[in-house]
Amino acid sequence: MIAGAGQAGTAAAVALRECGWRGIVVLIGNETMLPYERPPLSKATLIDEMIPGPKLIVTSERLDELGIAYLQGSEVASIDRAANMVTLSNGSAIAYHRLLLATGARPRKLSIPIAEGANVATLRTYADAMRIRQVIGQGYEVVVIGGGFIGLEVAASAVSRGASVTVVEAGPRLLTRSVPASMAELIRAKHERSGVRIDIGAIVERIDSSEGRYNVVMAGGRSHVADLVIVGVGARPNVELAQAAGLAVDDGIVVDETLATSDPHVFAAGDCCSFPHRLYKKRIRLEAWRNAQQQGVAAAVNMLGKNRACEDVPWFWSDQYDETLQIAGLCSEGDIPVTRNLGARGQILFYLAADGRLVAACGFGSLGPIAREIRVAEIMISRRVSPKPEALADPAINMKDLLG
Ligand SMILES: Cc1cc2nc3c(=O)[nH]c(=O)nc-3n(C[C@H](O)[C@H](O)[C@H](O)COP(=O)(O)OP(=O)(O)OC[C@H]3O[C@@H](n4cnc5c(N)ncnc54)[C@H](O)[C@@H]3O)c2cc1C
Numbered sequence: 399m400i401a402g403a404g405q406a407g408t409a410a411a412v413a414l415r416e417c418g419w420r421g422i423v424v425l426i427g428n429e430t431m432l433p434y435e436r437p438p439l440s441k442a443t444l445i446d447e448m449i450p451g452p453k454l455i456v457t458s459e460r461l462d463e464l465g466i467a468y469l470q471g472s473e474v475a476s477i478d479r480a481a482n483m484v485t486l487s488n489g490s491a492i493a494y495h496r497l498l499l500a501t502g503a504r505p506r507k508l509s510i511p512i513a514e515g516a517n518v519a520t521l522r523t524y525a526d527a528m529r530i531r532q533v534i535g536q537g538y539e540v541v542v543i544g545g546g547f548i549g550l551e552v553a554a555s556a557v558s559r560g561a562s563v564t565v566v567e568a569g570p571r572l573l574t575r576s577v578p579a580s581m582a583e584l585i586r587a588k589h590e591r592s593g594v595r596i597d598i599g600a601i602v603e604r605i606d607s608s609e610g611r612y613n614v615v616m617a618g619g620r621s622h623v624a625d626l627v628i629v630g631v632g633a634r635p636n637v638e639l640a641q642a643a644g645l646a647v648d649d650g651i652v653v654d655e656t657l658a659t660s661d662p663h664v665f666a667a668g669d670c671c672s673f674p675h676r677l678y679k680k681r682i683r684l685e686a687w688r689n690a691q692q693q694g695v696a697a698a699v700n701m702l703g704k705n706r707a708c709e710d711v712p713w714f715w716s717d718q719y720d721e722t723l724q725i726a727g728l729c730s731e732g733d734i735p736v737t738r739n740l741g742a743r744g745q746i747l748f749y750l751a752a753d754g755r756l757v758a759a760c761g762f763g764s765l766g767p768i769a770r771e772i773r774v775a776e777i778m779i780s781r782r783v784s785p786k787p788e789a790l791a792d793p794a795i796n797m798k799d800l801l802g
Contacts, residue, residue, distance in 0.1 A: 403427025
């Protein structure tokens with residue numbers, strides 16, 4: 399049984415069949431549509447001229463073909479671990495042998511005073527994207543609160559649809575959580591060249607209404623007019639179901655390397671779980687498409703008793719305008735940065751640990767070259783290669799020659 403029919407849950411359901419499981423597979427999702435991918439929601443779903451439908455992870459024909467019982471629009475309300483049963487919000491109870499929690503995450507909310515009638519949105523679902531899409535065309539003023547990935551992607555989409563866009567960020571720069579400062583500066587420059595106003599160090603105090611318009615007001619008094627405010631200030635893992643069932647939770651549902659929770663019959667995968675990463679020797683929680691996909695598959699394999707550790711190198715991408723940002727691995731304080739300049743094609747920043755091992759790489763620029771080099775970096779990270787810094791910095795040296 400799988401609670402949550404997003405990327406991880408659906409990948410797990412399909413993988414159970416692909417791994418040969420012939421018993422019952424029940425996929426329970428509280429959204430009232432077929433499972434769909436979220437990355438397009440801040441990109442193509444907002445930009446495309448024609449209203450695009452959701453990008454489905456699996457069609458209903460494929461679900462039928464695989465014999466997956468998809469309970470659409472159903473919520474798992476509680477888990478009785480002693481009886482191996484879940485109860486749905488409509489009161490029905492279903493037994494499980496193994497349960498996967500793939501409940502994802504939800505947007506953080508701002509706790510500030512908001513004038514009645516102000517159009518304030520977050521972006522997590524297809525319905526959210528459809529709502530935002532209506533108010534980001536020519537003549538609209540859009541204020542994005544939060545200069546993280548989702549905020550910046552929405553800003554890029556809105557400005558390319560003709561809206562006037564301001565991004566306000568409370569921190570000292572954009573993308574503070576996961577992108578090195580010099581790379582964030584390149585991204586900021588790209589946004590400003592495209593017409594997005596960036597207001598850094600801006601702490602939003604309230605959203606006011608005056609003379610039929612709404613204003614996002616900052617501490618200190620300055621304000622930005624907004625027909626639409628999009629709040630992109632991070633996400634919180636959906637852990638309440640696990641917590642109420644007595645499972646260990648610590649910034650995500652706590653799992654071991656095989657994605658098993660503190661109950662060996664219950665697993666967790668994707669944005670909702672916090673897992674130990676062998677390569678980085680720490681517990682992490684990732685909000686990334688590929689992680690959800692890979693963990694869904696790994697959880698399926700392990701629910702079938704394989705006991706396989708998850709040790710994929712974390713990887714994330716973000717498309718903004720005609721450029722891509724890709725990050726492989728994780729860097730920590732003290733890692734040594736090495737810059738590889740690809741000229742008009744972009745730039746890559748590599749991070750070497752104190753022992754010389756490549757631990758992370760972050761690239762911004764044209765899709766082809768950035769994707770190629772980050773892919774090789776990812777292999778180097780997983781093989782624990784220690785490349786010479788001067789070779790990494792030299793764009794004339796083929797990265798593949800550094801694989802060792
Ligand atoms: C707008 C947007 C753009 C993104 N862009 C990128 C990108 O460019 N690159 C990238 O790497 N990642 C991106 N991501 C992140 C990526 O989409 C997520 O990491 C991925 O969707 C996580 O999958 P998941 O299955 O863990 O969670 P989700 O996809 O959130 O799925 C969880 C599902 O479980 C449901 N659920 C929760 N509780 C219950 C319950 N009790 N019972 C039943 N159902 C329940 C939820 O409603 C949801 O449908 C983006 C995310 C968003 C929102």
